[in-house]
Amino acid sequence: MNRAVNRAAKRAVNAARKLLPRTLRARLIAGLLVLLVVTCAAVGLATAAALRHFLVDRLDQQLTEAGGRYAASLEHTGTGAGPDTRAQTPGTLGVRLLDGRVTAAGVVDGDADDADNPDDEDDRVAFSPAQQHALAALPVGGPAGTLDLGRTLGRYRVRAVAGRDGDVLVSGLPLRPAEDTVERLETLELTVFAIAVAAAGAAGAVWVGWSLRPLRRVVGMAERVSALPLASGAVMLAERVPDDDPRTEVGRVGAALNRMLGHVGDALARRHAVEERLRAFAADASHELRTPVATVRGHAELALRHPGDVPAPVRHSLERIDAEALRMGAIVEDLLLLARLDAGRPLAEAEVDLTRVALNAVADARAAGPGHRWRLALPEEPVLVSGDEHRLSQVVANLLANARTHIPPGTGVELSLEPADGHVELTVTDEGPGIAPELLDRVFERFVRGDRARSRATGSTGLGLAIVHAVVQAHGGTVTVASRPGRTSFTVRLPGARPARPARPA
Ligand SMILES: Nc1ncnc2c1ncn2[C@@H]1O[C@H](COP(=O)(O)OP(=O)(O)O)[C@@H](O)[C@H]1O
Ligand SMILES: [Mg+2]
Structure with a gap:
């Protein structure tokens, strides 16, 4: 029971909250208008009540002054004297009661001619039993009351006084003029207040809108900053809020925001410097390693070609040195390429026929892995993209090499190429056992690879897909992977070749 009431109350509060305007501006204006309407209504009601009170008071005073004169004069109707209407305000009511029953009643007619016609039917009033009862109930000599006729x-x-011969004389004055006056005041107030509320609403909207301008500037700046790519690279956080006067609320927000932007800018600059140093280190280190690695290989090969007897264990060691130096050279080349791509070094940009790249890559893969079943699905037309042919060949080669090295021979691998609305999709799909889910999310990261022990023997470094990702990204494309046992597919999406630019004069 209690809970149902609680829920109903909560629902009502929610409904009320939904009715409230959302924006600060609308809320301020709505609040202003509500206040104004309440004030106007209070002023209107108070003035109307005061005026009514004043007018009724005046009527009561007139009644007191008039006493029962007109009612008394009614007595003489029929005797020829006629009621004394001349001194009375038009509309004045006179009633004579005897023992609680009306014996004579009249109303002073506004018509001047009627003054001479005492027996005019219009001057006579008939009362219903209820009205007679109300008249009889009036306190004699007491305060005036209101009677509906x-x-x-x-x-x-109406007010009752005691007559001279045991009768009760009631005189009355119409409330209608007073009611009309109050009504006129109410109409006037309603008009004036409606205009005032409308004008205040319009002016308030302008004023509130103007007052909230600094807030809008702060919001605009915050939105612009939030749209900046802050995740990586060099970030220029030059934006500042112009409103930073600490004496205003918005100014305090602005000043705090400016300070925060300063701190964030400093932190981002420091991060960028660290990133740059790290990148330079990786590039320098791999560059510096190139020569010694090549030298080690050269000497190993030279020693292997040594004429004459070389003991078998020495030959084996030399072969191992040669193989590992070769592997090391490949890793160094990969690292150097990644460092260069990280630094945003521009790639060669030429029209690349991806169809030919795919053909060559599959031919190479077939030669290197004759155990797999290689398939190629190419469209009729040549598929063109603009970019670096050598790097794109490396992307396809890396994807095919993974299919060759990470899945057992006998498995089918298909490379398909497909133009799709301004883009080109290159997909390598294999029917292998798939990539473990915990590896799948990180498969494009550097040095991430599956079975470490087994991989080392197959020449795995975990850099192949990282290079695929970096090269594709440098071409403005994306690479995605989907894998389940029996079907793993890597999809590379590249922007299609732009229309050939006119050749620049040499
Ligand atoms: N087609 C595939 N089928 C199964 N596993 C794959 C496939 N391609 C990649 N992988 C997994 O992803 C890891 C990362 O691949 P990659 O970055 O090319 O490094 P590497 O080939 O040097 O190990 C691999 O070690 C392998 O475990
Ligand atoms: Mg690989």
């Missing part, structure tokens, strides 16, 4: 006469202020 139906549609034509409307409401009256």
Whole structure:
């Protein structure tokens, strides 16, 4: 029971919250308008009530002054004297009661001619039993009361006084003029207030909008900064909020934001410097290693070609030195390439026929791995992209080499090429056992490889897919992998060749 009530209350609060305007601007304007409407309503009600009170008071005073004069004069109707209407305000009511019953009643007609016609039917009033009862109930000599005399006469202020011969004389004055005046005031106030609220709404919208300008500037700046690519590389955080006056609320936010941007900018600059140093180190180290590695290989080969007897263990050692130096050279080349791609070194840019690249790569793979079943699916038309042919060949070769080295012979591998709305899709799909899920997410990272022990023997370094990723990215493309047992596919998406640019004059 209690919980149901709670839930209903929560729902009501939520509904109310939904009704509230969302933006600060709309909320401020709505608040202003609500306040203004409440104030206007209060002022309107108070002035109308005060005016009504004042007018009714005046009527009561008039009634007191008039006493029962008109009612008393009604007595003489029929005797020829006629009621004394001349001194009375038009609409004045006179009633004479005897023992609680009306014996005579009249209303002063506004028509001047009627003054001479005492027996005019219009001057006579008939009362319903309820009205008679109300008249009889009036306290004699007491304060005035209000009596409803139906549609034509409307409401009256009435007051009873004791007559001379045991009767009760009631005089009344119509409330209608007073009610009309109050109504007119109400109409006037309603008009004036409606105009005032509309004008205040319009002016308030402009004013609030103007006052919130600094906030909009801060928001705009924050949005621009949040759209900046802050994840890596050199970042210029030059943006600052112009509103940083600490005496205003927005200024304090702006100043804090500016300080924060300063700190973030410093941190990003430091990070960039570290990244640069690391990159330079990797590039320098691999570059420096090239020559000694080549020298080691050269000497190993020279020693192997030594004429005459070389003991078998020495020959074996020399062969191992040669093979490992070869591997080391390949790793050094890969590292150097990655360092160069990281540094954003521009690649060669020429029109590359991917169809030919694919043909060559599959032919090479077939020669290197005759145990696998290689398939090639090419479109009729040559597929062109713009980029570095040598690097793109390396991408395809790395993908095919993985299929060759990481899955057992006898397995089918297919390379397909397909142009797709401004892009080119190159897919290498194999029917191998697949890539372990825990490896799949990190497979494009450097030095990430499957079975470490087995891989080392097959010449695995974990750099192949990292190079694929870096080269494809440098070409403005993407590479994705999907793998399940029996089907692993790497998809490279490259932007299609741009229309050939006019040759620059040499
Ligand atoms: N076609 C594939 N089938 C199964 N595993 C694969 C395939 N391609 C890549 N892998 C896994 O991803 C790892 C990373 O590949 P890669 O970056 O080329 O390094 P490497 O080939 O030198 O080991 C590999 O060690 C292997 O475990
Ligand atoms: Mg590989």
